[in-house]
Amino acid sequence: MSRLNDDAFPEEYTEEENPVSNRFLSRSKFALRFGRYFLLLLLAVLLIGIILANREHISVDNFRRLVAKIDIGVSKSSGHTGDTIEFDYDEDGKVAVFKDGLVYLTPSKLKIMDNRGTEFFSVNTGFTQPEVLTTQRFVITFDRGGTRLLVTNSFAVVFEKTMEEPILTVSVNEKGYIAVITLSSRYKNTLHVFDNNFTEIFSWQSAERYLLDVAVSPDNNLIVLSCYNTKDGNNAAELVCIRTGKEEIYWTQTLVEGLPLEITFKNENTICLLQEQSLSYYNKEGKKTADFNLENRFIQQYSIRPEKYSVLVLSGSKRGNSTVCIINNNGEKTQEIALEECVVDLSLSNNRIALLGEKNTFVCSASSSKILWQRENKGNIKNVC
Secondary structure, three states: OOOOOHHHOOOOOOHHHOOOOHHHHHHHHHHHHHHHHHHHHHHHHHHHHHHHHOHHHOOHHHHHHHHHHHHHHHHOOOOOOOOOOOOOOOOOOEEEEEOOEEEEEOOOEEEEEEOOOOEEEEEEOOOOOEEEEEOOOOEEEEEEOOOEEEEEOOOOEEEEEEOOOOEEEEEEOOOOOEEEEEEOOOOOEEEEEEOOOOOEEEEEEEOOEEEEEEEEOOOOOEEEEEEEEOHHHOOEEEEEEEEOOOOOEEEEEEEOOOOEEEEEEEEOOEEEEEEOOEEEEEOOOOOEEEEEEOOOOEEEEEEOOOOOEEEEEEEOOOOOOOEEEEEEOOOOEEEEEEOOOOEEEEEEEOOEEEEEEOOEEEEEEOOOOOEEEEEEOOOOOOOOO
Protein backbone atom coordinates (compact mmCIF):
# COMPACT_ATOMS: atom_id res chain seq x y z
CA MET A 1 0.00 0.00 0.00
CA SER A 2 1.46 3.27 -1.07
CA ARG A 3 1.24 6.51 0.86
CA LEU A 4 1.20 10.00 -0.45
CA ASN A 5 3.38 12.63 1.09
CA ASP A 6 1.26 15.35 2.63
CA ASP A 7 3.73 17.85 1.28
CA ALA A 8 2.53 17.09 -2.26
CA PHE A 9 -0.58 19.16 -1.62
CA PRO A 10 0.14 22.40 0.13
CA GLU A 11 -2.60 23.62 2.40
CA GLU A 12 -2.73 27.07 0.83
CA TYR A 13 -3.30 27.21 -2.95
CA THR A 14 -3.38 30.59 -4.73
CA GLU A 15 -4.28 31.68 -8.29
CA GLU A 16 -0.74 32.95 -8.80
CA GLU A 17 0.61 29.44 -8.28
CA ASN A 18 -1.85 27.89 -10.86
CA PRO A 19 0.11 27.27 -14.13
CA VAL A 20 -3.04 27.82 -16.27
CA SER A 21 -4.83 30.86 -15.07
CA ASN A 22 -8.56 31.41 -15.30
CA ARG A 23 -7.88 34.47 -17.46
CA PHE A 24 -5.92 32.36 -19.99
CA LEU A 25 -8.71 29.75 -20.11
CA SER A 26 -11.29 32.46 -20.65
CA ARG A 27 -9.30 33.97 -23.52
CA SER A 28 -8.77 30.55 -25.09
CA LYS A 29 -12.47 29.76 -24.99
CA PHE A 30 -13.24 33.13 -26.59
CA ALA A 31 -10.63 32.55 -29.34
CA LEU A 32 -12.03 29.08 -30.11
CA ARG A 33 -15.60 30.39 -30.16
CA PHE A 34 -14.60 33.32 -32.40
CA GLY A 35 -12.65 31.03 -34.74
CA ARG A 36 -15.62 28.67 -35.03
CA TYR A 37 -18.03 31.51 -35.82
CA PHE A 38 -15.55 33.02 -38.29
CA LEU A 39 -15.22 29.71 -40.15
CA LEU A 40 -19.00 29.33 -40.26
CA LEU A 41 -19.34 32.89 -41.56
CA LEU A 42 -16.63 32.25 -44.17
CA LEU A 43 -18.38 29.09 -45.34
CA ALA A 44 -21.72 30.94 -45.53
CA VAL A 45 -20.16 33.74 -47.61
CA LEU A 46 -18.50 31.17 -49.88
CA LEU A 47 -21.79 29.31 -50.33
CA ILE A 48 -23.65 32.54 -51.12
CA GLY A 49 -20.92 33.49 -53.62
CA ILE A 50 -21.22 30.12 -55.36
CA ILE A 51 -25.02 30.45 -55.51
CA LEU A 52 -24.83 34.00 -56.91
CA ALA A 53 -22.20 33.01 -59.48
CA ASN A 54 -24.35 30.11 -60.67
CA ARG A 55 -27.80 31.56 -60.05
CA GLU A 56 -28.73 31.29 -63.74
CA HIS A 57 -28.10 27.54 -63.61
CA ILE A 58 -29.89 26.85 -60.33
CA SER A 59 -33.45 25.79 -61.06
CA VAL A 60 -35.93 23.03 -60.30
CA ASP A 61 -35.47 21.74 -63.83
CA ASN A 62 -31.69 21.43 -63.46
CA PHE A 63 -32.11 19.74 -60.08
CA ARG A 64 -34.53 17.21 -61.59
CA ARG A 65 -32.07 16.53 -64.42
CA LEU A 66 -29.32 15.89 -61.87
CA VAL A 67 -31.49 13.52 -59.81
CA ALA A 68 -32.60 11.70 -62.98
CA LYS A 69 -28.98 11.29 -64.14
CA ILE A 70 -27.92 9.99 -60.71
CA ASP A 71 -30.82 7.55 -60.64
CA ILE A 72 -30.10 6.34 -64.18
CA GLY A 73 -26.38 6.12 -63.46
CA VAL A 74 -26.94 3.97 -60.36
CA SER A 75 -29.59 1.70 -61.86
CA LYS A 76 -28.12 1.30 -65.36
CA SER A 77 -25.66 -1.58 -65.49
CA SER A 78 -24.65 -1.41 -69.16
CA GLY A 79 -21.17 -0.26 -70.16
CA HIS A 80 -22.40 2.66 -72.29
CA THR A 81 -19.50 5.08 -72.76
CA GLY A 82 -21.51 7.97 -74.16
CA ASP A 83 -19.31 8.20 -77.26
CA THR A 84 -22.19 7.43 -79.63
CA ILE A 85 -25.86 8.34 -79.42
CA GLU A 86 -28.12 6.50 -81.82
CA PHE A 87 -31.69 7.37 -82.78
CA ASP A 88 -33.86 7.18 -85.87
CA TYR A 89 -32.97 10.12 -88.09
CA ASP A 90 -35.51 12.17 -90.00
CA GLU A 91 -34.32 14.40 -92.86
CA ASP A 92 -36.77 17.08 -91.73
CA GLY A 93 -35.54 16.82 -88.14
CA LYS A 94 -33.62 19.41 -86.16
CA VAL A 95 -30.93 18.82 -83.52
CA ALA A 96 -29.88 21.50 -81.01
CA VAL A 97 -27.85 21.83 -77.81
CA PHE A 98 -29.90 22.16 -74.61
CA LYS A 99 -28.21 22.36 -71.19
CA ASP A 100 -25.74 19.42 -71.06
CA GLY A 101 -27.53 17.40 -73.75
CA LEU A 102 -29.50 17.45 -76.97
CA VAL A 103 -32.89 18.30 -78.36
CA TYR A 104 -34.11 16.26 -81.33
CA LEU A 105 -37.19 17.59 -83.12
CA THR A 106 -38.97 15.86 -85.99
CA PRO A 107 -42.32 16.70 -87.60
CA SER A 108 -43.98 14.15 -85.32
CA LYS A 109 -42.06 14.26 -82.02
CA LEU A 110 -39.80 16.28 -79.71
CA LYS A 111 -37.22 14.42 -77.62
CA ILE A 112 -35.01 15.87 -74.90
CA MET A 113 -31.87 13.88 -73.98
CA ASP A 114 -28.71 14.23 -71.93
CA ASN A 115 -25.23 13.88 -73.43
CA ARG A 116 -25.40 10.08 -73.17
CA GLY A 117 -28.63 9.85 -75.12
CA THR A 118 -30.79 9.17 -72.07
CA GLU A 119 -34.27 10.41 -72.86
CA PHE A 120 -35.79 12.71 -70.23
CA PHE A 121 -38.95 13.67 -72.06
CA SER A 122 -40.80 13.30 -75.35
CA VAL A 123 -43.99 14.82 -76.71
CA ASN A 124 -45.90 14.60 -79.99
CA THR A 125 -45.66 17.72 -82.15
CA GLY A 126 -47.55 17.30 -85.43
CA PHE A 127 -45.44 19.90 -87.27
CA THR A 128 -44.94 20.23 -91.02
CA GLN A 129 -41.77 22.38 -91.00
CA PRO A 130 -40.32 21.99 -87.50
CA GLU A 131 -38.02 24.67 -86.04
CA VAL A 132 -36.32 24.72 -82.63
CA LEU A 133 -34.74 27.40 -80.39
CA THR A 134 -33.12 26.82 -77.01
CA THR A 135 -32.30 29.05 -74.04
CA GLN A 136 -30.77 28.25 -70.66
CA ARG A 137 -34.28 27.43 -69.37
CA PHE A 138 -36.54 26.37 -72.22
CA VAL A 139 -36.89 24.65 -75.57
CA ILE A 140 -39.10 26.62 -77.99
CA THR A 141 -40.42 24.70 -80.99
CA PHE A 142 -42.79 25.87 -83.69
CA ASP A 143 -44.20 24.92 -87.06
CA ARG A 144 -43.00 27.36 -89.72
CA GLY A 145 -46.03 27.96 -91.93
CA GLY A 146 -48.24 26.27 -89.34
CA THR A 147 -49.92 27.71 -86.28
CA ARG A 148 -48.59 25.71 -83.30
CA LEU A 149 -46.03 26.97 -80.77
CA LEU A 150 -44.71 24.69 -78.02
CA VAL A 151 -42.45 25.53 -75.04
CA THR A 152 -41.00 22.83 -72.76
CA ASN A 153 -38.41 22.37 -70.06
CA SER A 154 -36.57 19.05 -69.65
CA PHE A 155 -39.61 17.17 -68.36
CA ALA A 156 -42.87 18.86 -69.35
CA VAL A 157 -44.74 21.20 -71.68
CA VAL A 158 -44.93 24.57 -69.91
CA PHE A 159 -46.72 26.54 -72.66
CA GLU A 160 -48.66 25.70 -75.79
CA LYS A 161 -50.26 28.16 -78.18
CA THR A 162 -52.16 27.84 -81.43
CA MET A 163 -51.83 31.11 -83.31
CA GLU A 164 -54.72 32.42 -85.41
CA GLU A 165 -52.46 32.98 -88.44
CA PRO A 166 -49.50 30.97 -89.84
CA ILE A 167 -46.15 31.50 -88.08
CA LEU A 168 -43.28 32.95 -90.13
CA THR A 169 -40.56 33.14 -87.48
CA VAL A 170 -39.98 33.14 -83.71
CA SER A 171 -37.23 34.61 -81.53
CA VAL A 172 -36.56 34.52 -77.79
CA ASN A 173 -34.23 36.43 -75.47
CA GLU A 174 -32.48 34.96 -72.44
CA LYS A 175 -35.11 36.43 -70.10
CA GLY A 176 -37.66 34.19 -71.83
CA TYR A 177 -39.59 36.84 -73.77
CA ILE A 178 -40.87 35.25 -76.99
CA ALA A 179 -41.62 37.24 -80.16
CA VAL A 180 -43.71 35.65 -82.92
CA ILE A 181 -44.23 37.04 -86.43
CA THR A 182 -47.31 35.72 -88.20
CA LEU A 183 -49.08 36.34 -91.46
CA SER A 184 -52.18 38.52 -91.28
CA SER A 185 -55.41 38.58 -93.22
CA ARG A 186 -55.80 42.36 -92.80
CA TYR A 187 -52.16 43.52 -92.64
CA LYS A 188 -48.80 42.56 -94.05
CA ASN A 189 -47.80 40.83 -90.79
CA THR A 190 -48.58 40.78 -87.08
CA LEU A 191 -46.09 40.72 -84.22
CA HIS A 192 -47.00 38.98 -80.94
CA VAL A 193 -44.85 39.28 -77.80
CA PHE A 194 -45.16 36.95 -74.77
CA ASP A 195 -43.45 37.59 -71.42
CA ASN A 196 -41.63 34.92 -69.41
CA ASN A 197 -44.92 33.93 -67.78
CA PHE A 198 -46.20 33.21 -71.32
CA THR A 199 -48.76 36.00 -71.21
CA GLU A 200 -49.22 37.93 -74.44
CA ILE A 201 -48.30 41.48 -73.44
CA PHE A 202 -48.11 43.18 -76.81
CA SER A 203 -49.18 42.85 -80.45
CA TRP A 204 -48.37 45.10 -83.40
CA GLN A 205 -49.88 45.10 -86.88
CA SER A 206 -47.71 46.11 -89.83
CA ALA A 207 -49.69 47.61 -92.71
CA GLU A 208 -46.80 48.89 -94.86
CA ARG A 209 -43.88 46.54 -94.13
CA TYR A 210 -43.25 42.83 -94.45
CA LEU A 211 -41.66 41.72 -91.18
CA LEU A 212 -38.64 39.45 -91.75
CA ASP A 213 -37.02 38.96 -88.33
CA VAL A 214 -37.39 40.23 -84.77
CA ALA A 215 -35.28 40.62 -81.62
CA VAL A 216 -36.30 41.66 -78.08
CA SER A 217 -33.77 43.57 -75.97
CA PRO A 218 -32.33 41.95 -72.81
CA ASP A 219 -34.27 44.43 -70.64
CA ASN A 220 -37.46 43.64 -72.62
CA ASN A 221 -38.09 47.34 -73.35
CA LEU A 222 -37.24 47.47 -77.07
CA ILE A 223 -38.23 45.37 -80.07
CA VAL A 224 -36.23 45.67 -83.30
CA LEU A 225 -37.56 44.30 -86.59
CA SER A 226 -35.94 43.82 -89.96
CA CYS A 227 -38.49 44.72 -92.62
CA TYR A 228 -39.16 45.19 -96.30
CA ASN A 229 -41.07 48.44 -96.86
CA THR A 230 -43.40 48.55 -99.89
CA LYS A 231 -45.01 51.94 -99.19
CA ASP A 232 -45.35 54.11 -102.31
CA GLY A 233 -43.34 51.58 -104.30
CA ASN A 234 -40.32 52.30 -102.11
CA ASN A 235 -39.34 48.63 -101.81
CA ALA A 236 -36.57 49.30 -99.30
CA ALA A 237 -35.10 47.13 -96.56
CA GLU A 238 -35.38 48.77 -93.14
CA LEU A 239 -34.74 48.41 -89.45
CA VAL A 240 -37.71 49.40 -87.32
CA CYS A 241 -37.62 49.82 -83.54
CA ILE A 242 -40.69 49.97 -81.32
CA ARG A 243 -41.01 50.17 -77.57
CA THR A 244 -42.82 47.38 -75.79
CA GLY A 245 -46.43 48.36 -75.25
CA LYS A 246 -46.36 51.39 -77.57
CA GLU A 247 -47.90 51.39 -81.04
CA GLU A 248 -45.85 54.19 -82.59
CA ILE A 249 -42.48 53.53 -84.22
CA TYR A 250 -39.52 54.67 -82.11
CA TRP A 251 -36.99 54.92 -84.98
CA THR A 252 -36.25 53.52 -88.44
CA GLN A 253 -33.07 52.99 -90.47
CA THR A 254 -32.90 52.34 -94.22
CA LEU A 255 -30.58 49.44 -95.14
CA VAL A 256 -28.44 49.53 -98.29
CA GLU A 257 -26.14 46.48 -97.97
CA GLY A 258 -28.64 43.92 -99.23
CA LEU A 259 -31.53 42.09 -97.60
CA PRO A 260 -31.29 41.48 -93.84
CA LEU A 261 -30.70 37.85 -92.87
CA GLU A 262 -30.83 37.95 -89.07
CA ILE A 263 -30.98 40.44 -86.23
CA THR A 264 -30.17 40.09 -82.53
CA PHE A 265 -29.32 42.09 -79.39
CA LYS A 266 -25.79 41.57 -78.11
CA ASN A 267 -26.57 43.54 -74.97
CA GLU A 268 -29.00 46.26 -73.90
CA ASN A 269 -27.24 48.88 -76.03
CA THR A 270 -25.92 46.89 -79.01
CA ILE A 271 -27.95 45.57 -81.94
CA CYS A 272 -26.28 43.24 -84.45
CA LEU A 273 -27.60 42.91 -88.00
CA LEU A 274 -26.36 40.52 -90.67
CA GLN A 275 -27.04 41.46 -94.30
CA GLU A 276 -25.92 39.95 -97.56
CA GLN A 277 -22.80 42.14 -97.70
CA SER A 278 -22.18 43.37 -94.16
CA LEU A 279 -22.32 42.70 -90.45
CA SER A 280 -23.49 45.95 -88.82
CA TYR A 281 -23.88 47.19 -85.26
CA TYR A 282 -26.31 49.82 -83.98
CA ASN A 283 -26.98 51.34 -80.58
CA LYS A 284 -30.45 51.35 -79.04
CA GLU A 285 -31.10 54.81 -80.52
CA GLY A 286 -30.63 53.48 -84.06
CA LYS A 287 -27.19 54.96 -84.75
CA LYS A 288 -24.71 52.71 -86.57
CA THR A 289 -21.62 52.21 -84.41
CA ALA A 290 -19.57 49.63 -86.36
CA ASP A 291 -19.50 47.68 -89.60
CA PHE A 292 -17.70 44.61 -90.95
CA ASN A 293 -17.63 44.44 -94.74
CA LEU A 294 -17.88 40.98 -96.31
CA GLU A 295 -15.94 42.16 -99.40
CA ASN A 296 -18.34 40.48 -101.84
CA ARG A 297 -17.74 37.04 -100.31
CA PHE A 298 -20.51 34.47 -99.97
CA ILE A 299 -21.90 33.61 -96.54
CA GLN A 300 -21.77 29.83 -96.28
CA GLN A 301 -22.74 29.55 -92.59
CA TYR A 302 -23.13 31.98 -89.70
CA SER A 303 -24.19 32.53 -86.10
CA ILE A 304 -24.64 35.98 -84.57
CA ARG A 305 -26.41 34.85 -81.38
CA PRO A 306 -23.40 34.70 -78.97
CA GLU A 307 -23.23 37.72 -76.67
CA LYS A 308 -19.62 38.80 -77.24
CA TYR A 309 -18.86 37.74 -80.81
CA SER A 310 -20.29 36.56 -84.14
CA VAL A 311 -19.12 33.75 -86.42
CA LEU A 312 -19.15 34.08 -90.21
CA VAL A 313 -18.05 31.32 -92.59
CA LEU A 314 -17.12 33.10 -95.83
CA SER A 315 -15.87 32.05 -99.26
CA GLY A 316 -15.22 33.47 -102.71
CA SER A 317 -17.83 31.05 -104.10
CA LYS A 318 -20.84 29.19 -102.76
CA ARG A 319 -19.03 25.83 -102.57
CA GLY A 320 -15.46 27.09 -102.30
CA ASN A 321 -12.96 26.63 -99.46
CA SER A 322 -14.16 28.27 -96.27
CA THR A 323 -12.69 30.97 -94.04
CA VAL A 324 -14.08 31.14 -90.50
CA CYS A 325 -14.10 34.72 -89.15
CA ILE A 326 -14.71 35.66 -85.50
CA ILE A 327 -16.03 39.24 -85.25
CA ASN A 328 -16.27 41.18 -81.98
CA ASN A 329 -18.97 43.74 -81.16
CA ASN A 330 -16.81 46.57 -82.51
CA GLY A 331 -16.95 45.05 -85.99
CA GLU A 332 -13.30 43.88 -85.74
CA LYS A 333 -12.09 40.47 -86.89
CA THR A 334 -10.33 38.88 -83.91
CA GLN A 335 -9.68 35.38 -85.28
CA GLU A 336 -9.54 33.70 -88.69
CA ILE A 337 -9.34 30.00 -89.59
CA ALA A 338 -8.76 28.95 -93.20
CA LEU A 339 -10.02 25.50 -94.21
CA GLU A 340 -9.27 23.57 -97.38
CA GLU A 341 -12.87 22.51 -97.83
CA CYS A 342 -16.40 23.89 -97.78
CA VAL A 343 -18.28 24.13 -94.48
CA VAL A 344 -21.85 22.87 -94.85
CA ASP A 345 -23.07 23.20 -91.24
CA LEU A 346 -22.15 25.04 -88.03
CA SER A 347 -23.08 24.83 -84.36
CA LEU A 348 -21.98 26.79 -81.27
CA SER A 349 -21.95 26.00 -77.56
CA ASN A 350 -19.85 27.25 -74.61
CA ASN A 351 -17.35 29.19 -76.74
CA ARG A 352 -16.78 26.14 -78.96
CA ILE A 353 -17.53 26.13 -82.69
CA ALA A 354 -18.35 22.87 -84.44
CA LEU A 355 -17.90 22.90 -88.22
CA LEU A 356 -19.10 20.19 -90.58
CA GLY A 357 -16.99 20.21 -93.72
CA GLU A 358 -17.42 18.14 -96.85
CA LYS A 359 -14.53 15.86 -95.77
CA ASN A 360 -13.94 16.49 -92.06
CA THR A 361 -15.61 17.63 -88.88
CA PHE A 362 -13.77 20.29 -86.86
CA VAL A 363 -14.06 21.84 -83.41
CA CYS A 364 -12.34 25.17 -82.75
CA SER A 365 -12.46 27.89 -80.11
CA ALA A 366 -13.91 31.38 -80.53
CA SER A 367 -10.82 32.77 -78.77
CA SER A 368 -8.16 30.92 -80.77
CA SER A 369 -7.20 30.28 -84.38
CA LYS A 370 -6.24 26.71 -83.58
CA ILE A 371 -8.33 23.69 -84.52
CA LEU A 372 -8.92 21.82 -81.24
CA TRP A 373 -10.28 18.59 -82.73
CA GLN A 374 -10.65 17.09 -86.17
CA ARG A 375 -12.07 13.84 -87.51
CA GLU A 376 -12.62 12.52 -91.00
CA ASN A 377 -16.26 12.14 -91.95
CA LYS A 378 -17.38 8.56 -92.45
CA GLY A 379 -20.70 8.04 -94.15
CA ASN A 380 -23.30 10.58 -95.19
CA ILE A 381 -23.15 13.20 -92.40
CA LYS A 382 -25.61 16.07 -92.78
CA ASN A 383 -25.58 18.04 -89.52
CA VAL A 384 -23.27 18.92 -86.64
CA CYS A 385 -24.25 19.82 -83.09
